[in-house]
Amino acid sequence: MENDERINMDVKKAKSLGYTIFWFGIFASLLYRWFYVNETLMNTLDIFLVWVIASLVQFFTLAVSGIPITYPVSMNQKEQLYFILLVPLFSGLLAVMISFFFKLVDGFNYLLLVFGRAYFSTLFLFIFYKTILYFWERKNIE
Numbered sequence: 001m002e003n004d005e006r007i008n009m010d011v012k013k014a015k016s017l018g019y020t021i022f023w024f025g026i027f028a029s030l031l032y033r034w035f036y037v038n039e040t041l042m043n044t045l046d047i048f049l050v051w052v053i054a055s056l057v058q059f060f061t062l063a064v065s066g067i068p069i070t071y072p073v074s075m076n077q078k079e080q081l082y083f084i085l086l087v088p089l090f091s092g093l094l095a096v097m098i099s100f101f102f103k104l105v106d107g108f109n110y111l112l113l114v115f116g117r118a119y120f121s122t123l124f125l126f127i128f129y130k131t132i133l134y135f136w137e138r139k140n141i142e
Contacts, residue, residue: 023058026051035102059125063132066140084126092119 033039070083095118096111
């Protein structure tokens with residue numbers, strides 16, 4: 001059997017779908033075990049590390065390949081800047097809402113800390129991604 005381009009594309013689609021189900025499945029399993037079964041991070045550390053490493057490998061592979069952070073949606077520079085500033089804001093608000101939902105609130109300072117950690121960690125990852133992308137474009141486009 002020859003290497004047919006159609007077959008190669010179908011194999012890549014299947015692997016991509018399998019990875020996506022794997023990635024979200026592990027994340028859902030972690031959330032279930034943390035919040036419903038009340039297991040600690042130390043009990044699920046092995047699964048958590050596999051999930052984090054897979055996420056980081058995908059993150060850095062996309063950045064090193066020169067794929068924009070908003071792929072597959074095409075955005076101009078101004079829209080990407082809004083995306084980079086608004087998504088961390090959303091992640092901070094989501095972290096605060098999760099804290100409220102699971103009644104982890106100890107006061108306003110705690111909520112501010114939760115918001116700040118989520119916001120700045122997401123912002124750091126996006127800025128890091130854009131920095132890698134900037135150097136990729138400089139190397140390969142100029």
